[in-house]
Amino acid sequence: MKHGTGIIKEVFLDGSAQIDCTTDLIPAPGQYLLAHAPASDSPIADSVFFSRSTANGFIAAAPLPVFWMPGISLSLRGPLGHKFVIPLTAHKVALVAFDDSPARLHGLISLALEQKSEVVVLCDSKTSGLPEVVEIQPLQAMLEILEWADYAAIDVARENLNQLLEKLGGWDQPKARCEAQVLIRAQMPCGALAECGACAVTIHHQWRMVCKDGPVFELNELLFKSSRECGSF
Numbered sequence: 001m002k003h004g005t006g007i008i009k010e011v012f013l014d015g016s017a018q019i020d021c022t023t024d025l026i027p028a029p030g031q032y033l034l035a036h037a038p039a040s041d042s043p044i045a046d047s048v049f050f051s052r053s054t055a056n057g058f059i060a061a062a063p064l065p066v067f068w069m070p071g072i073s074l075s076l077r078g079p080l081g082h083k084f085v086i087p088l089t090a091h092k093v094a095l096v097a098f099d100d101s102p103a104r105l106h107g108l109i110s111l112a113l114e115q116k117s118e119v120v121v122l123c124d125s126k127t128s129g130l131p132e133v134v135e136i137q138p139l140q141a142m143l144e145i146l147e148w149a150d151y152a153a154i155d156v157a158r159e160n161l162n163q164l165l166e167k168l169g170g171w172d173q174p175k176a177r178c179e180a181q182v183l184i185r186a187q188m189p190c191g192a193l194a195e196c197g198a199c200a201v202t203i204h205h206q207w208r209m210v211c212k213d214g215p216v217f218e219l220n221e222l223l224f225k226s227s228r229e230c231g232s233f
């Protein structure tokens with residue numbers, strides 16, 4: 001984990017932003033940085049997820065603070081947390097944006113294509129900038145695509161985790177032989193530094209911190225818990 005400085009080079013209409021920084025600060029897909037604009041009034045750092053590479057840094061996925069403008073300097077800490085890992089044997093990759101755009105999953109597309117995998121993106125939001133070889137399907141097709149895939153990366157907000165697990169209730173993951181990982185999005189103001197608990201979820205009756213134990217979890221670890229166990233402060 002590093003500390004450093006980033007510069008916002010451009011802010012895009014969809015709310016994403018280009019951040020220039022040294023390569024050792026760039027998070028892998030699924031990981032995050034804590035970013036704080038020293039010039040702002042906010043005492044809290046924001047978590048920033050990788051979307052795409054650029055020549056001098058990366059595109060950070062929306063949403064980002066509305067006051068972030070080109071030229072603003074950021075104090076960065078990271079990369080933090082567990083990243084997505086596509087198994088080398090995976091040739092059919094499903095990227096599931098359960099309740100938002102697929103921006104945080106975008107970085108996996110080039111990794112999957114490098115290992116000659118087919119890629120399907122599932123989402124109900126508008127998509128742009130996806131390579132032509134990538135197939136786009138509505139979320140309604142999720143169970144069907146998970147039967148096809150041998151690896152799935154899923155992006156979901158903590159408050160929608162129960163809903164995701166309920167929808168996956170009818171899916172026999174071991175039979176389908178699909179490895180799956182879930183990025184749980186939650187507010188992560190301290191990134192495990194102060195153990196503030198703001199990002200807690202319960203898994204197997206145990207509190208887990210999204211900032212430290214995640215934000216990417218194995219799906220089979222989550223499927224064992226009952227939906228009522230999933231809580232937050």
Ligand code: FES
Nearest residue numbers: 188190196197211
């Ligand atoms: S963000 Fe503080 S413990 Fe996770």
